[in-house]
Amino acid sequence: MHKNTKTPRLNRIESPILRLAKPYLQTRNNELHTRNAIEFAFRLLAIHQAERAVVIPAIILHDVGWCRVSEEIIGKVCRANPDKDLLRIHEEESLKIAREILGIVSYDPLRTNEILEIIDGHDTRSKAFSINDKIVQDSDKLTRFAGSFWFLARRFPITPEAFVISLERLIDRWFFLPDSKEMARIELSRRLTEMDS
Numbered sequence: 771m772h773k774n775t776k777t778p779r780l781n782r783i784e785s786p787i788l789r790l791a792k793p794y795l796q797t798r799n800n801e802l803h804t805r806n807a808i809e810f811a812f813r814l815l816a817i818h819q820a821e822r823a824v825v826i827p828a829i830i831l832h833d834v835g836w837c838r839v840s841e842e843i844i845g846k847v848c849r850a851n852p853d854k855d856l857l858r859i860h861e862e863e864s865l866k867i868a869r870e871i872l873g874i875v876s877y878d879p880l881r882t883n884e885i886l887e888i889i890d891g892h893d894t895r896s897k898a899f900s901i902n903d904k905i906v907q908d909s910d911k912l913t914r915f916a917g918s919f920w921f922l923a924r925r926f927p928i929t930p931e932a933f934v935i936s937l938e939r940l941i942d943r944w945f946f947l948p949d950s951k952e953m954a955r956i957e958l959s960r961r962l963t964e965m966d967s
Contacts, residue, residue, distance in 0.1 A: 778812050783875065784826050790871045794834035798844060799921045804830060806917030810909035810953065817949050820901040824881050828888045828906045831871060835863025854894045864889050898946050908950035915957035930965055934958055 780788060788804075795801040811829045815822055836844065839860050847856050868889055872882045888903045898904040914922060915937055923930045938958055945951045 780808075780826070783823075783877075784830065786875050787827050787871060787877075788830050790874060791830050791834050791867075794837045794867055797836045797839075799918060800833050800836055802921075803913050803918050804833060806913040807832075807909045810912040810916075810950075811905055813953070814905045814909060814947065814949060818901055818905065818947065820905050821881075823878070824884050824888070824902045825905050825909075827868075827872065827877065827881075828885045828892075828902070829909055831868035831885065832864060832889050832892050832906060832910060833860065834867040834871075835860040835865070838863040838867075857893045861890060861893060904946040908945050908947055911944050912950060912953055912957065915954045915961070919957075919961050930961070934961055 791804070792801065795804055807829045808826065811825050814820075815825060843856050843859060846853065847860075865886055868886060869882075872885065877885075884900070884902065887899070888906050892903075892907055892910060895907075898907055919933070920930075923933045926933055928936070937954070941951050941954050945954060
């Protein structure tokens with residue numbers, strides 16, 4: 771795996787998308803989650819031949835729909851094996867908001883279609899249809915091992931140590947890319963170090 775260099779900055783097209791998405795990311799720790807997912811996406815883009823113009827907007831917009839989901843449903847899906855029908859609610863809402871935001875910035879229609887296709891099912895599909903989709907899905911899940919770990923650990927009715935074990939068991943099943951699996955294992959070792967300090 772390549773060494774992690776400084777994370778690239780969002781460009782003049784991506785920055786307005788994030789700015790428009792930000793008001794929708796104030797639920798569930800989603801702004802931190804999204805920024806962390808962007809970092810992982812850039813790291814994976816540096817390794818794999820994929821289309822930044824699809825991956826970065828998709829990762830910025832993939833979870834904007836949580837703002838339209840009730841706290842009751844959010845509580846039910848914030849667990850190890852959430853109900854996929856309940857997870858679909860935020861995917862469907864994210865699609866609506868993403869379509870609107872991409873329209874506001876007059877985003878390329880072909881890329882818009884792929885971005886929306888990736889968002890549609892990013893948490894409920896077990897397969898990926900492209901390298902772009904793999905990077906988005908893997909970056910999203912990697913945050914659970916990194917920036918979102920402690921937020922989730924406080925919400926799950928298990929100890930942080932047990933959460934590490936449950937995440938470790940999911941690595942080979944969850945991630946599409948070998949590099950993502952390696953990143954996940956490195957992040958878990960960092961969480962264990964944090965617990966010891």
